Amino acid sequence: MPRVSVEVDGVRYDDDVEPRLLLAHYLRDRLGKVGTPIGCDTSNCGACTVLMDGLSVKSCSVLAVQADGHEITTIEGLGDGRNLHPMQRAFHEEHALQCGYCTPGMIMASLDLLRENADPSDEEIRAGLEGNLCRCTGYQNIVRAVRRAANDMRQSDQAEEAHR
Amino acid sequence: MSEIAPEAVAEQVTPGTPDAKSEVGRARRRTEDARLITGRTTWTDNIQLPGLLHVAFLRSPISHARIGRIDAEAARARPGVIAVFTGADLADEQGSLPCAWPVTDDMVLPDHPPIAVDEVRYVGEPVAVVVARDRYAAVDALEAVDVDYEPLPAVVDMERAVEEGADLVHADKGTNKSYTWVFEAGEPDAAFRDAPVVIERRYVQQRLIPTAMEPRAVVCSAVGDEYTLWSATQIPHILRLMLATVTGIPEHRLRVVAPDVGGGFGSKLQVYGEEVVCLLLARRLGRPVKWTESRSEGNMAVHHGRDQIQRLSLAADRDGRIRGLKVDLLADMGAYLMLVTPGVPLLGAFMFNGIYKMDAYSFTCTGVFTNKTPTDAYRGAGRPEATFGIERLMDELANELGLDPIEVRRRNWIRHEEFPYDTISGLTYDSGNYEAATEKALRLFEYDKLRAEQADRRDRGDPVQLGIGVSTFTEMCGLAPSRVLGSLSYGAGGWEHASVRVLPSGKVEVVTGSSAHGQGHETAWAQIAADRLGVPFEDVRVLHGDTSVSPKGMDTYGSRSLAVGGVALFNACDKVIDKARRMAAHLLEADEGDIEFSGGSFAVKGVPGQARTLQEVALAAFAAHDLPEGFEPSLDSEATHDPENFSFPHGTHLCAAEVDTETGFVKLRSYVAVDDVGKVVNPLIVEGQVHGGLAQGIAQALYEEAVYDDDGNLTTTTMADYLVPSAADLPTFTTDRTETPATTNPLGVKGVGEAGTIASTPAVVNAIVDALRPYGVDDVPMPCTPERVWRALTEARRGAAPPGGSPEPGAGGGLGSAGGAA
Numbered sequence: 001m002p003r004v005s006v007e008v009d010g011v012r013y014d015d016d017v018e019p020r021l022l023l024a025h026y027l028r029d030r031l032g033k034v035g036t037p038i039g040c041d042t043s044n045c046g047a048c049t050v051l052m053d054g055l056s057v058k059s060c061s062v063l064a065v066q067a068d069g070h071e072i073t074t075i076e077g078l079g080d081g082r083n084l085h086p087m088q089r090a091f092h093e094e095h096a097l098q099c100g101y102c103t104p105g106m107i108m109a110s111l112d113l114l115r116e117n118a119d120p121s122d123e124e125i126r127a128g129l130e131g132n133l134c135r136c137t138g139y140q141n142i143v144r145a146v147r148r149a150a151n152d153m154r155q156s157d158q159a160e161e162a163h164r
Numbered sequence: 165m166s167e168i169a170p171e172a173v174a175e176q177v178t179p180g181t182p183d184a185k186s187e188v189g190r191a192r193r194r195t196e197d198a199r200l201i202t203g204r205t206t207w208t209d210n211i212q213l214p215g216l217l218h219v220a221f222l223r224s225p226i227s228h229a230r231i232g233r234i235d236a237e238a239a240r241a242r243p244g245v246i247a248v249f250t251g252a253d254l255a256d257e258q259g260s261l262p263c264a265w266p267v268t269d270d271m272v273l274p275d276h277p278p279i280a281v282d283e284v285r286y287v288g289e290p291v292a293v294v295v296a297r298d299r300y301a302a303v304d305a306l307e308a309v310d311v312d313y314e315p316l317p318a319v320v321d322m323e324r325a326v327e328e329g330a331d332l333v334h335a336d337k338g339t340n341k342s343y344t345w346v347f348e349a350g351e352p353d354a355a356f357r358d359a360p361v362v363i364e365r366r367y368v369q370q371r372l373i374p375t376a377m378e379p380r381a382v383v384c385s386a387v388g389d390e391y392t393l394w395s396a397t398q399i400p401h402i403l404r405l406m407l408a409t410v411t412g413i414p415e416h417r418l419r420v421v422a423p424d425v426g427g428g429f430g431s432k433l434q435v436y437g438e439e440v441v442c443l444l445l446a447r448r449l450g451r452p453v454k455w456t457e458s459r460s461e462g463n464m465a466v467h468h469g470r471d472q473i474q475r476l477s478l479a480a481d482r483d484g485r486i487r488g489l490k491v492d493l494l495a496d497m498g499a500y501l502m503l504v505t506p507g508v509p510l511l512g513a514f515m516f517n518g519i520y521k522m523d524a525y526s527f528t529c530t531g532v533f534t535n536k537t538p539t540d541a542y543r544g545a546g547r548p549e550a551t552f553g554i555e556r557l558m559d560e561l562a563n564e565l566g567l568d569p570i571e572v573r574r575r576n577w578i579r580h581e582e583f584p585y586d587t588i589s590g591l592t593y594d595s596g597n598y599e600a601a602t603e604k605a606l607r608l609f610e611y612d613k614l615r616a617e618q619a620d621r622r623d624r625g626d627p628v629q630l631g632i633g634v635s636t637f638t639e640m641c642g643l644a645p646s647r648v649l650g651s652l653s654y655g656a657g658g659w660e661h662a663s664v665r666v667l668p669s670g671k672v673e674v675v676t677g678s679s680a681h682g683q684g685h686e687t688a689w690a691q692i693a694a695d696r697l698g699v700p701f702e703d704v705r706v707l708h709g710d711t712s713v714s715p716k717g718m719d720t721y722g723s724r725s726l727a728v729g730g731v732a733l734f735n736a737c738d739k740v741i742d743k744a745r746r747m748a749a750h751l752l753e754a755d756e757g758d759i760e761f762s763g764g765s766f767a768v769k770g771v772p773g774q775a776r777t778l779q780e781v782a783l784a785a786f787a788a789h790d791l792p793e794g795f796e797p798s799l800d801s802e803a804t805h806d807p808e809n810f811s812f813p814h815g816t817h818l819c820a821a822e823v824d825t826e827t828g829f830v831k832l833r834s835y836v837a838v839d840d841v842g843k844v845v846n847p848l849i850v851e852g853q854v855h856g857g858l859a860q861g862i863a864q865a866l867y868e869e870a871v872y873d874d875d876g877n878l879t880t881t882t883m884a885d886y887l888v889p890s891a892a893d894l895p896t897f898t899t900d901r902t903e904t905p906a907t908t909n910p911l912g913v914k915g916v917g918e919a920g921t922i923a924s925t926p927a928v929v930n931a932i933v934d935a936l937r938p939y940g941v942d943d944v945p946m947p948c949t950p951e952r953v954w955r956a957l958t959e960a961r962r963g964a965a966p967p968g969g970s971p972e973p974g975a976g977g978g979l980g981s982a983g984g985a986a
């Protein structure tokens with residue numbers, strides 16, 4: 001069995017894995033990182049989205065062996081332990097979740113969206129989240145949340161700039 | 165046009181701003197979010213137990229076949245495989261899955277073994293189960309199970325299935341008809357005789373797949389003869405009773421837990437074979453087991469929704485007044501009757517008349533077996549189908565008479581001063597104000613302006629036409645008064661339970677029988693209790709979803725939680741206060757009748773400064789050193805609430821759709837929803853429910869359909885084929901509210917879980933048809949994909965002139981709804 005070395009949410013793991021093992025199952029079943037759920041088997045829903053070296057990937061369509069040598073961030077690795085990440089806070093404030101099953105993936109995908117476009121319009125947000133399905137919210141509050149997080153994150157970036 | 169409802173006094177029903185101290189009415193952010201946004205959730209699939217084994221089901225690839233030999237030896241020999249069982253192996257203990265709603269005395273109710281024994285009747289039906297050390301090993305072993313199928317004719321088409329001599333789904337039953345249920349009020353034949361206007365239509369409610377984002381999952385452990393079953397279910401309490409009934413495991417040895425559940429929409433209001441089998445496996449193997457379905461498996465095996473053929477006739481006078489309505493339904497049951505399969509279309513029997521007055525009504529529904537996945541409740545359950553029928557007909561009537569669709573509704577709806585109103589279908593609508601909701605919606609929508617734009621586009625012969633769709637809906641929530649359920653032969657009552665514990669420190673635990681799976685009860689219930697008891701919101705914790713914690717309940721579906729469970733909580737709080745009042749009187753050495761309770765504290769009337777807080781009283785009751793004569797040392801109380809009536813949310817939804825007449829592409833330009841859901845506990849949660857409901861109703865109109873081929877193969881098994889809309893496929897909604905409190909419960913609440921779904925489907929289709937009227941189009945079958953819109957246009961074009969030319973009346977009767985000829 002191939003051996004992988006993966007850093008997940010700041011912790012390094014060295015493991016022997018079956019070549020066909022999906023990253024999503026590696027995270028959930030081997031590492032107990034069950035914060036990342038699985039919603040489909042055709043890479044359509046986005047529930048399983050995580051960041052690999054800062055870019056969003058659907059962890060159900062990445063093999064664990066492909067994550068070898070990479071850094072993975074899941075929903076569990078956001079925030080600093082005491083404070084929520086602005087994106088998490090925005091989802092809460094804007095009531096952008098109901099059952100919450102899509103939420104980890106939605107939050108991770110939204111982060112990647114803002115990485116590419118720090119100030120997206122509603123339409124850009126909608127287009128950017130096309131690969132993440134939510135059955136509960138009708139998306140409207142998710143769009144609001146991403147816009148709010150974008151504002152908050154830009155402001156704190158500016159504050160940091162000014163601080164330097 | 166916005167003058168059309170002069171008698172409505174909108175101000176009367178404008179939702180008030182709650183006073184600053186009141187919790188009810190406040191847009192509290194949800195407490196449950198804390199775990200959901202950080203990934204610290206307990207989905208059933210997250211649960212790990214020592215020695216946990218994994219389960220996979222082998223499912224029939226054929227819609228109808230006799231099962232010959234099953235050879236599982238090779239599968240059993242595979243590494244890591246613990247056991248393989250067929251239906252025959254489990255035949256003695258697996259029982260038959262329950263149907264709790266025998267709608268007629270002679271309803272045909274076939275056996276429904278959790279794993280098929282002799283015959284499979286739909287693609288996806290389980291034929292064997294594998295237990296292995298991990299998920300991969302279990303799935304791998306499925307391939308090694310060899311099953312001989314002798315194909316039988318597939319029954320796919322409902323209309324053919326009810327013909328004489330049709331192939332049969334259940335040969336031993338001699339018919340594909342499960343039941344025919346009839347309701348009649350007034351004199352329908354008289355109403356239709358000599359009616360100046362009769363509109364006849366056939367509408368198809370396509371089959372839908374509920375698609376909660378969390379796939380189903382079950383974990384079951386057996387310790388001695390004690391069983392714990394975790395399931396992604398909406399109904400832990402009903403499931404516990406039903407599992408006990410099916411398996412013979414005594415109810416008190418069985419605990420059912422619904423941990424965090426990722427949406428349901430009716431699909432998890434079920435007693436599934438997989439749940440039964442996991443319980444049997446844990447018992448047989450003495451080890452815990454887990455089963456988690458894949459999405460492609462779920463699309464075949466989670467119950468489906470809708471699937472009706474509606475034949476409707478409406479008789480009216482020339483002025484648009486409705487004389488009578490006749491409804492004749494074929495409802496696809498699928499291959500078996502599951503928990504409430506036969507009853508779902510009948511919920512529509514009470515809703516086809518909508519918000520309208522009429523002299524006569526008849527409703528006939530025939531439940532039909534086909535070789536397809538069983539149907540059952542899906543968001544709205546029977547009511548969206550009915551609302552679609554009547555709201556489509558109202559637009560057709562308007563068109564026929566050359567009236568504006570709002571005007572034709574206004575001439576028929578129950579006026580606000582007529583409540584309470586006994587409808588033709590036998591319900592009593594307690595409250596509502598259709599005028600006010602409509603007035604507000606028209607204003608927000610800028611109705612007149614859009615009609616002007618529509619006329620302009622028509623004049624110009626713009627290839628992109630604008631259509632305006634109206635839906636003035638109502639629905640019945642708060643399922644349900646037990647006596648009504650009894651009269652409909654439902655197997656249980658419709659009460660709900662709550663208990664309130666005041667802990668010695670003054671903190672409060674609320675236990676509810678409602679079982680939330682995304683609705684936000686942990687927040688809303690805490691708001692209700694905090695208000696009623698006068699304690700801080702943060703001091704209330706809400707417990708639910710585990711039969712060992714919340715032993716009594718009827719669970720969450722049918723928009724019933726607040727109207728039934730919320731009221732039970734309200735009543736339990738009152739009982740706490742009654743007990744505490746007696747204790748407080750004792751402590752204050754005053755007469756109980758002189759004690760006043762407000763803001764969480766008991767005071768003696770007319771004696772300022774003399775008061776005890778609820779917390780102080782709770783501590784004194786806990787210490788129990790000094791109690792009133794015969795007082796049990798506890799304030800804890802419980803209440804079981806059985807509603808006296810349903811509640812009737814309503815609203816006016818307006819949809820503007822741009823339809824490209826060259827490509828058939830539909831773009832929703834704006835959508836306004838004004839809903840009256842009675843008093844609101846948390847406006848944020850209400851708005852969220854409306855948004856999500858709209859998305860699902862719009863999805864039925866535009867995107868979703870479970871498709872079967874002629875052999876009964878489901879061709880939409882994956883999310884790539886079954887199109888759940890993404891953010892890019894939906895518009896931004898404008899939502900608002902009017903508020904007429906329900907008069908049948910002390911909270912004045914009505915329920916909101918299904919409103920958006922029920923209202924929106926006809927609003928969207930009405931908009932599309934309205935856009936295409938000048939071309940002679942009077943219907944587009946759902947989902948209104950570009951291809952279907954284009955086909956409808958192409959077919960209709962043969963008989964009608966294009967806009968801009970001299971408009972000849974087309975098949976649907978001309979330009980009636982175009983310019984509000986009224």
Ligand code: FES
Nearest residue numbers: 039040045046060
């Ligand atoms: S689980 Fe990965 S996209 Fe659906």
Ligand code: FES
Nearest residue numbers: 098100134135136
């Ligand atoms: S919140 Fe339930 S799927 Fe998005």
